[in-house]
Amino acid sequence: MIEQNLCLLLVVIPLIAAPVTAMLPAGRTPWFFTLTITWLCFVLSIWQLTIVLDGSTISYELGGWAPPWGIEYHIDALNAFVTLIVSGIAAITLPYALRTVENEIQRRDTSLFYAVFLLCFVGLLGIAQTGDVFNLFVFLEISSLSSYVLIGMGQRRRALTAAYQYLIMGSIGATFLLIGIGLIYAETGTLNMQDLHQRLQPILDHRTVHTGFIFLVVGIALKLALFPLHLWLPNAYKYAPSAISVFLSATATKVAVYVMLRIVFTVFSIDFLKITSTEFIFLMLGAFGVLVASTGAIFHYDIKRILAYSSIAQVSYMVLGMGFASTLGVTATVVHMFNHALMKGALFMAAGAIVLRIGSSKFENIYGIGRQMPWTFAAIFIAGLSLIGIPGTAGFISKWYFMLAALEQQAWLIALVILFGSLLSVVYMWKIFEALFFHRPTNTSPPVSEAPLSLLLPMWTLVLANIYFGINTDLTVSVAETAVRLLGITAYHE
Amino acid sequence: MSDQHLLLLSILTPFAGAIGIVLLRQRPNLREAVTLLSATLVCIIVVTIFMRFDNAGLMAVDIAEPLPGLKIRFEIESLGMLFALVASMLWLITSIYAIGYMRQHKEKNQTRFYAMFAIAIGSTLGIAFAGNLITLFLWYELLTISTYPLVAHAGNKKARHGARTYLGILLGTSIGLLLLAILITYNVAGTLDFQQGGILAGKLDPAWSGLLYALFIFGIGKAAVMPFHRWLPAAMVAPTPVSALLHAVAVVKAGVFTVLKVTIYIFGTDFITSSGANDWLIWFAGATILLASLIAMIQDNLKMRLAYSTISQLSYIVLGALLATNTSLLGAALHISMHAFAKITLFFAAGAILVAAHKTDISDMGGLGRAMPITFGAFLIGSLSIIGLPPFGGMWSKWYLGMGMVETGQWLLLSVLLASSLLNIAYLLPIPARAFFGKAPDGTTHHRIKEAPPSCLVAMTITSLACVLLFFYPDPFYELAMDIGGTK
Numbered sequence: 001m002i003e004q005n006l007c008l009l010l011v012v013i014p015l016i017a018a019p020v021t022a023m024l025p026a027g028r029t030p031w032f033f034t035l036t037i038t039w040l041c042f043v044l045s046i047w048q049l050t051i052v053l054d055g056s057t058i059s060y061e062l063g064g065w066a067p068p069w070g071i072e073y074h075i076d077a078l079n080a081f082v083t084l085i086v087s088g089i090a091a092i093t094l095p096y097a098l099r100t101v102e103n104e105i106q107r108r109d110t111s112l113f114y115a116v117f118l119l120c121f122v123g124l125l126g127i128a129q130t131g132d133v134f135n136l137f138v139f140l141e142i143s144s145l146s147s148y149v150l151i152g153m154g155q156r157r158r159a160l161t162a163a164y165q166y167l168i169m170g171s172i173g174a175t176f177l178l179i180g181i182g183l184i185y186a187e188t189g190t191l192n193m194q195d196l197h198q199r200l201q202p203i204l205d206h207r208t209v210h211t212g213f214i215f216l217v218v219g220i221a222l223k224l225a226l227f228p229l230h231l232w233l234p235n236a237y238k239y240a241p242s243a244i245s246v247f248l249s250a251t252a253t254k255v256a257v258y259v260m261l262r263i264v265f266t267v268f269s270i271d272f273l274k275i276t277s278t279e280f281i282f283l284m285l286g287a288f289g290v291l292v293a294s295t296g297a298i299f300h301y302d303i304k305r306i307l308a309y310s311s312i313a314q315v316s317y318m319v320l321g322m323g324f325a326s327t328l329g330v331t332a333t334v335v336h337m338f339n340h341a342l343m344k345g346a347l348f349m350a351a352g353a354i355v356l357r358i359g360s361s362k363f364e365n366i367y368g369i370g371r372q373m374p375w376t377f378a379a380i381f382i383a384g385l386s387l388i389g390i391p392g393t394a395g396f397i398s399k400w401y402f403m404l405a406a407l408e409q410q411a412w413l414i415a416l417v418i419l420f421g422s423l424l425s426v427v428y429m430w431k432i433f434e435a436l437f438f439h440r441p442t443n444t445s446p447p448v449s450e451a452p453l454s455l456l457l458p459m460w461t462l463v464l465a466n467i468y469f470g471i472n473t474d475l476t477v478s479v480a481e482t483a484v485r486l487l488g489i490t491a492y493h494e
Numbered sequence: 495m496s497d498q499h500l501l502l503l504s505i506l507t508p509f510a511g512a513i514g515i516v517l518l519r520q521r522p523n524l525r526e527a528v529t530l531l532s533a534t535l536v537c538i539i540v541v542t543i544f545m546r547f548d549n550a551g552l553m554a555v556d557i558a559e560p561l562p563g564l565k566i567r568f569e570i571e572s573l574g575m576l577f578a579l580v581a582s583m584l585w586l587i588t589s590i591y592a593i594g595y596m597r598q599h600k601e602k603n604q605t606r607f608y609a610m611f612a613i614a615i616g617s618t619l620g621i622a623f624a625g626n627l628i629t630l631f632l633w634y635e636l637l638t639i640s641t642y643p644l645v646a647h648a649g650n651k652k653a654r655h656g657a658r659t660y661l662g663i664l665l666g667t668s669i670g671l672l673l674l675a676i677l678i679t680y681n682v683a684g685t686l687d688f689q690q691g692g693i694l695a696g697k698l699d700p701a702w703s704g705l706l707y708a709l710f711i712f713g714i715g716k717a718a719v720m721p722f723h724r725w726l727p728a729a730m731v732a733p734t735p736v737s738a739l740l741h742a743v744a745v746v747k748a749g750v751f752t753v754l755k756v757t758i759y760i761f762g763t764d765f766i767t768s769s770g771a772n773d774w775l776i777w778f779a780g781a782t783i784l785l786a787s788l789i790a791m792i793q794d795n796l797k798m799r800l801a802y803s804t805i806s807q808l809s810y811i812v813l814g815a816l817l818a819t820n821t822s823l824l825g826a827a828l829h830i831s832m833h834a835f836a837k838i839t840l841f842f843a844a845g846a847i848l849v850a851a852h853k854t855d856i857s858d859m860g861g862l863g864r865a866m867p868i869t870f871g872a873f874l875i876g877s878l879s880i881i882g883l884p885p886f887g888g889m890w891s892k893w894y895l896g897m898g899m900v901e902t903g904q905w906l907l908l909s910v911l912l913a914s915s916l917l918n919i920a921y922l923l924p925i926p927a928r929a930f931f932g933k934a935p936d937g938t939t940h941h942r943i944k945e946a947p948p949s950c951l952v953a954m955t956i957t958s959l960a961c962v963l964l965f966f967y968p969d970p971f972y973e974l975a976m977d978i979g980g981t982k
Contacts, residue, residue, distance in 0.1 A: 385639065388665075388669075389669070390635050390636075390639070391628070391631055391632040391635055392632050392635075392636065397560060397561065400561060400677070403673070403674075403677045404677065404680075404681065407677055407678060407681045408681065415674065415677075419669060419670050419673065419674060420670070422669045422670075423665075423666055423669055423670055426661075426662075426665050426666070426669070430658070430661065434654060434658075438646050438649055438653075438654050438657075439654075440649070470560060471558045471560050471566070472558060472560065473560055473561060477561070477562065
């Protein structure tokens with residue numbers, strides 16, 4: 001019974017839970033309720049992944065309406081993997097959220113905060129689960145609207161500006177997406193992804209299809225903060241409440257990358273990518289994104305902002321992987337979605353722990369703080385090494401696949417960009433390490449204590465996951481390879 | 495206990511030691527006892543492995559398989575055995591030295607120092623016993639990262655700046671060039687295992703082999719081939735025990751060790767000579783030998799002079815690898831151990847002078863030898879071994895390196911080698927000579943200065959005696975080095 005409805009339950013449970021949370025009394029009750037829901041979804045998502053791990057798919061007809069008329073949830077390894085990332089990160093963020101939310105959000109707002117958080121969670125899960133492009137748009141809007149609210153709830157008044165900036169850019173992106181969906185609907189008369197794929201193949205050279213494709217790609221590129229449409233992201237992540245920085249940085253852009261993969265490879269096809277030379281555009285934008293965002297990160301003196309710029313760079317790597325349009329390249333993208341969620345989650349958690357203790361993430365206020373918060377510092381250090389791509393960490397696995405994909409196609413310039421991006425990440429991460437540990441404290445502020453255990457435990461779970469998935473890649477690589485095969489991508493040959 | 499367990503134990507013991515050191519941070523005496531205990535244990539374990547090691551059956555341990563077909567693998571072979579022996583013996587001696595030095599010098603953050611030191615040695619053993627290139631790379635990076643806090647130890651602006659150069663060059667070359675070289679190798683050969691005769695022969699177009707080899711030689715920044723040598727002088731801001739063990743033995747030897755491994759087991763000596771991959775690279779090594787010696791001449795800071803001397807000596811080993819004949823490889827492998835014992839003696843002496851007399855500049859050391867006879871006596875022995883005179887161990891390695899050049903008819907390189915020996919005399923011998931026979935710059939005598947702490951003297955005496963002993967009895971290292979030369 002549960003197993004048959006698994007993919008719907010994953011969306012419906014948090015959707016129903018959200019309004020319930022809003023009605024709960026303020027305090028710790030909404031937190032506990034949300035915690036239970038996210039963990040429940042996490043367990044269900046693991047279950048779902050085990051079903052599709054062997055390369056099979058689940059097709060679920062909503063309300064018994066057969067596709068393509070009704071909405072279909074079509075789950076394969078890729079959907080299940082993204083759902084796992086989203087629910088796993090939510091489940092690990094919630095224990096962390098308790099103390100930071102008490103610190104940053106007024107008590108009377110907590111029920112609303114967790115309700116909106118659940119809505120955002122529903123949105124992201126829904127995007128990952130659905131097999132219908134319009135349904136996907138709806139969930140995208142749910143997640144976007146709720147994240148505007150969540151970012152706007154940040155402590156500083158600048159959070160409102162940041163949220164507004166994101167709102168404008170996000171709405172433009174959504175509009176583009178909707179126009180794109182409208183155009184391909186006009187051409188094919190269907191919204192089901194599998195059906196779209198079938199019907200688009202004979203008419204891939206139609207001008208309307210091309211226009212629709214461009215609108216879709218630009219819309220999604222805005223959502224995933226692809227260079228040069230990335231400017232909304234740094235402020236949004238910087239001023240959001242700590243728990244939200246963690247959750248959004250680890251999931252939101254990854255889900256957008258997933259949408260890009262789905263639209264490009266499932267709805268259209270790899271052949272369409274090649275005949276329109278979109279792969280070349282992806283490669284260029286990805287390469288520039290890596291360079292520009294990594295260089296940008298170097299010139300900032302604020303941990304959260306540096307991490308935000310680094311997120312843009314990491315997403316650019318994922319786009320780069322898509323641009324290779326080969327098994328190795330897209331495998332690298334999918335593996336990096338997972339690994340980046342681990343490293344960025346851990347890093348933003350550590351940054352949040354510092355904000356909890358110091359009230360700021362600016363360098364001038366946190367010089368030498370790593371000595372007083374050794375565990376937090378060690379977490380930043382190890383997750384930072386993973387971000388750089390030091391062997392023995394998850395980041396190295398991603399980098400290895402990106403490099404292999406580049407070398408396979410003898411794309412020497414791109415290979416150099418990937419390595420140079422790594423070197424730039426050494427520079428900006430080491431700026432953080434030096435400031436936190438080796439710099440003498442400048443102000444005579446009272447000594448602070450280590451972050452509380454409720455922050456350290458989730459943080460270190462992710463840190464250890466960074467090491468575990470750097471040594472044992474059975475899960476990540478096998479899921480990625482299955483997912484890539486189902487996307488219809490073949491190995492590169494000249 | 496089986497050999498596999500011993501192998502893993504030797505790598506894990508320093509890490510366990512590091513944890514013990516951190517736990518006992520409140521009680522310095524116990525903490526130092528843990529350092530000594532783990533150093534002794536590692537030494538015993540490595541010697542035991544050596545006694546049992548017969549080279550007939552290579553044994554390997556697989557730990558994990560992070561990427562399909564790429565395992566984290568450890569194995570014991572002669573070259574690694576030699577490196578592990580040198581590193582573990584000298585860790586024990588350096589620990590004795592460091593305790594006296596750090597206490598006399600009243601250094602701060604000693605717990606961090608000893609813990610990171612142990613981790614660095616664990617990583618060095620990981621490099622020595624690495625069974626394939628990816629495992630070696632893993633430990634190579636870990637060694638860079640674990641030594642960074644040791645270089646930045648003082649925490650002041652100068653130390654941070656030095657450490658930044660150190661890390662920038664080492665991580666930069668390893669990510670930018672070495673990783674690229676490893677990936678290209680994997681892309682071409684489909685494996686990264688160390689195999690006798692190499693894995694690239696027949697798979698890589700010989701025309702490209704020179705370029706790939708250059709990526710390796712320069713990518714292994716720890717070997718300090720010019721122009722990627724700047725990190726070693728920069729690392730001299732570290733406390734002297736760090737300069738002694740890590741920047742004369744562990745880190746730099748890890749670099750040349752990697753060069754040797756790549757030469758023998760990835761390229762294969764036959765492939766290198768037949769493809770001409772080494773044609774122009776030998777001149778980089780030759781130039782480094784001469785230039786670094788010349789720069790050493792003009793350094794007044796003793797540790798800086800020793801650092802440039804190390805850069806020059808490292809290129810001897812790189813050159814031995816690049817020539818890729820049996821004799822030159824024998825010389826290169828021997829030089830790993832011979833240079834280690836001699837150079838660590840020199841650094842010990844430099845640290846002793848700093849602790850006892852608070853002097854870092856050579857021009858201030860006139861007449862100091864009469865106040866510190868043991869220190870400068872050890873320095874003299876170390877210098878003579880570096881120069882390569884009998885009866886000191888350094889002679890053997892230079893002998894075989896020179897033989898290798900004669901065999902291949904590289905007369906120009908042979909003259910570089912001889913000129914460098916003369917330069918060694920010119921920049922090393924004046925130091926003890928001035929100390930014993932010269933006068934202090936202001937004409938006073940050093941009657942207030944006493945010898946360094948006993949633990950420093952003990953360490954120095956042991957290593958300088960080892961320099962002599964290695965002349966008469968180089969057998970253990972010689973036999974290990976012979977195995978590498980291709981008798982297998």
